Amino acid sequence: MGTAIAPPRPAPPFQSPPRPTRLQRLRRRGIESYLFTLPVIVVFVVLFAIPLAQSFYYSLTDFNGYSTEANFVGFENYTTIWQDSSMLSALGFTLIFTIATTLAITALAIPLALVLNQKFFGRNLVRSVFFFPSVVSVAILGLVWGFIFAPLGTGVINSIIGWFGAQPVAWLAEPTLARLSVIIVAVWGGTGWHAVLYLAYLQAIPSEFYEAASIDGATRWQQFRYMTLPLLTPAITVSQLLLLTGGLKVYDLPYTLTGGGPGFATRTLTQSIIENGIAQGEVGKASALSVVFFIAVGLIIVAQLALSRRLEARFS
Amino acid sequence: MKHLRSILLSVVMLPLAGVVAIPFYYILVNTLKTQPEISASPLGLPSGVDFSNYAEVFEALPIWQSFLNTLYVGVVSIFLMLLVGSMAAYGMLIGQGLLTKLIGVICLIAFLVPGQTTLIPLYRMLSGMYLVDTLEGLIFLYMGGAIFCYFLIIGYMRTIPTEMFESARIDGASAFRIYRSIVLPLIRPILVTVGVFQAMWVWNDFITPNVFINSPDKQTLVLQVYSAVGQFSTDWPAFMTLSVIVLAPLVVFFIAAQRHIVSGLVTGSVKG
Numbered sequence: 001m002g003t004a005i006a007p008p009r010p011a012p013p014f015q016s017p018p019r020p021t022r023l024q025r026l027r028r029r030g031i032e033s034y035l036f037t038l039p040v041i042v043v044f045v046v047l048f049a050i051p052l053a054q055s056f057y058y059s060l061t062d063f064n065g066y067s068t069e070a071n072f073v074g075f076e077n078y079t080t081i082w083q084d085s086s087m088l089s090a091l092g093f094t095l096i097f098t099i100a101t102t103l104a105i106t107a108l109a110i111p112l113a114l115v116l117n118q119k120f121f122g123r124n125l126v127r128s129v130f131f132f133p134s135v136v137s138v139a140i141l142g143l144v145w146g147f148i149f150a151p152l153g154t155g156v157i158n159s160i161i162g163w164f165g166a167q168p169v170a171w172l173a174e175p176t177l178a179r180l181s182v183i184i185v186a187v188w189g190g191t192g193w194h195a196v197l198y199l200a201y202l203q204a205i206p207s208e209f210y211e212a213a214s215i216d217g218a219t220r221w222q223q224f225r226y227m228t229l230p231l232l233t234p235a236i237t238v239s240q241l242l243l244l245t246g247g248l249k250v251y252d253l254p255y256t257l258t259g260g261g262p263g264f265a266t267r268t269l270t271q272s273i274i275e276n277g278i279a280q281g282e283v284g285k286a287s288a289l290s291v292v293f294f295i296a297v298g299l300i301i302v303a304q305l306a307l308s309r310r311l312e313a314r315f316s
Numbered sequence: 317m318k319h320l321r322s323i324l325l326s327v328v329m330l331p332l333a334g335v336v337a338i339p340f341y342y343i344l345v346n347t348l349k350t351q352p353e354i355s356a357s358p359l360g361l362p363s364g365v366d367f368s369n370y371a372e373v374f375e376a377l378p379i380w381q382s383f384l385n386t387l388y389v390g391v392v393s394i395f396l397m398l399l400v401g402s403m404a405a406y407g408m409l410i411g412q413g414l415l416t417k418l419i420g421v422i423c424l425i426a427f428l429v430p431g432q433t434t435l436i437p438l439y440r441m442l443s444g445m446y447l448v449d450t451l452e453g454l455i456f457l458y459m460g461g462a463i464f465c466y467f468l469i470i471g472y473m474r475t476i477p478t479e480m481f482e483s484a485r486i487d488g489a490s491a492f493r494i495y496r497s498i499v500l501p502l503i504r505p506i507l508v509t510v511g512v513f514q515a516m517w518v519w520n521d522f523i524t525p526n527v528f529i530n531s532p533d534k535q536t537l538v539l540q541v542y543s544a545v546g547q548f549s550t551d552w553p554a555f556m557t558l559s560v561i562v563l564a565p566l567v568v569f570f571i572a573a574q575r576h577i578v579s580g581l582v583t584g585s586v587k588g
Contacts, residue, residue, distance in 0.1 A: 032407070032410060032411075032491040033407040033408070033410045033411025033415055034407070034411070034415065035407070035491075036403045036404065036406050036407025036408075036410070036411075036491070036495070037403070037404045037407035037408060037411065037415060037419060038407075039399075039400040039403055039404065039462070040400050040401065040403070040404035040419070040422070040462055040463065040466055041418075041419075041422065043400060043459050043460065043462050043463065044422045044425075044426060044463065046441075047434070047438070047457070047459060047460040048422075048425060048426050048429055048434065048460065048463075049425075050437070050441070051433075051434035051435075051436075051437035051438050051441065052425075052429055052433065052434055052437075054436075054437035054440075055433055055434060055436065055437055058436065058437070065440070115325060115329060118321070118322070118325055119322055120321075120322040120323075120325035120326045120329065121322065121323070121326040122326055122329070122330050122333075123329075125330075125333065126329045126330065126332075126333040128570075128574065129333040129334075129336055129337050130333065130336055131574075131578075132337075132340070132567075132570060133336070133339075135516065135566060135569075135570045135577065136520065136563050136566050137519070137520035137521075137522060137538045137541075137562075137566075138520065138522070139520075139522035139526075139538050139541070139542055140538060140541050140559055140562060140563065141339070143541060143542065143545055143555075143559070144339055144342075144343055144556075144559055145339065146545075147552060147555070147556075148339060148342060156338070156342060156359055159357070159359075188336065188339075192336075193581065196578055196581060197581060197582065200578070200581075200582040245430070248430070249430050249431070249432060251432075251522075251523050252522045252523060255522075255526075256522070256542060269432070270432045270523070273432050273435060273436070274432075274435065274523075274527060277435070277436035277439075278435075278436060278439050278527065283436055286436055287436055290432055290433040290434075290435070290436065291433065293430060293432055293433060294428075294429060294430060294433040297428070297430050298428045301427075301428060
């Protein structure tokens with residue numbers, strides 16, 4: 001045997017023989033981790049990647065949903081969507097809705113959160129009442145508010161106006177009022193949710209901060225302006241991001257409250273996409289709209305994140 | 317001074333909360349009234365306690381069917397979402413390098429893509445699979461929520477010391493065993509929070525059933541309320557009653573799970 005006559009060598013360092021090498025371990029772990037992440041990758045590919053790619057593809061064709069072939073038309077769909085009055089109207093209202101609800105909810109939710117952070121009798125009840133509308137289905141709330149705004153006997157608002165001798169107002173039949181009504185309901189339903197979000201951040205501020213500030217003689221306003229508000233910046237970022245993206249994606253509330261009317265006054269982009277793409281078979285055009293929508297939402301998210309990063313850097 | 321402030325806040329906030337709650341009071345009180353009574357005074361108290369509206373609505377509509385549909389879709393999709401999300405989070409934790417980057421990109425894209433953009437292709441996909449107008453089709457679509465679950469679960473998992481998994485691994489436990497008997501029990505709190513949060517989404521969702529469900533016997537509760545409005549357009553008490561019946565489980569859910577809803581809101585918004 002060759003080994004017997006070989007010159008003696010230093011004994012190898014102790015090593016338990018069946019132990020796999022580092023590389024083998026890495027490989028096994030790798031396979032295992034792929035197995036565990038496989039389902040989520042499948043979900044992503046099937047529900048996000050493929051449909052997204054298809055949306056891009058359809059947006060460049062004249063596909064109508066039924067024909068077997070789709071002709072490549074380049075960017076034609078992207079130009080025609082800007083000439084469709086219903087789509088433009090949808091774009092306009094979606095933007096108005098997004099901006100108005102973002103501003104109004106932020107302006108109301110921060111003071112509300114400050115108040116709900118104070119101690120007072122019935123605080124938990126008040127918190128729950130403000131929060132509750134965001135727990136239930138927006139679609140049902142839209143329908144209920146439809147009855148509340150109605151000029152018929154169910155219309156609470158009109159009967160209250162009636163006490164003062166005024167004529168009933170057709171809230172949902174006049175374009176500007178209909179838009180306003182949708183926004184009011186959205187603010188009513190969303191403020192509590194965002195207030196609770198702010199509240200969570202407020203509660204994370206140590207009370208010592210306030211004690212120290214009042215010892216230093218800071219007024220309540222100064223405490224808010226120079227301490228609370230900067231510390232709330234991350235919450236503002238998050239809340240605004242949710243409001244902006246949520247506003248652009250809005251569908252349930254206008255659809256159930258006004259059905260998008262009168263005319264196209266409260267039509268949303270989502271409603272346009274659904275009606276054109278699924279009901280009317282204008283897949284190409286609707287896909288172009290959905291791609292534009294995707295880019296707009298993406299840009300807002302990126303811009304908002306960049307802005308907030310700068311703000312946070314400035315305040316901290 | 318402090319007392320005065322607290323009293324003042326109560327005096328201002330309690331009535332304000334009352335105003336905010338008016339729509340709920342409105343539908344609740346009108347379920348006990350007849351139509352002429354509502355017309356006469358929409359916010360007034362009913363003349364007596366009369367539950368005939370409830371009996372009528374339960375008779376006119378397949379509410380139990382819709383309830384079971386919603387429950388079925390909710391339970392199955394939440395279970396699958398949590399399973400896929402938690403598996404991915406664990407796989408991510410034991411994986412490294414390329415995989416981590418891949419999942420990161422996946423999450424970013426999934427986060428950026430609005431549901432509206434993928435709606436038309438998904439409709440065509442489902443119709444090709446004969447899943448349009450089926451409850452299974454809804455479950456299939458709600459699986460997209462697994463990525464949000466993953467987001468929250470991985471955030472929570474990172475706060476758990478990895479030694480717990482490592483020592484189990486050294487003891488010879490297989491990856492699946494570790495996932496089942498160590499990871500899952502450890503992440504229970506976040507699973508509950510995410511589950512509650514996603515359950516709210518699925519239960520309240522309107523756009524998906526509205527686009528994908530046509531048959532009355534496959535409606536979810538929210539869709540049923542929507543389609544009943546046409547039917548009840550002149551029968552307001554019936555509509556109010558239906559709304560109350562559909563909202564009632566949510567009130568119970570809200571009271572039971574408020575804490576989880578709030579913590580889901582906070583962690584979800586921080587991660588999202």
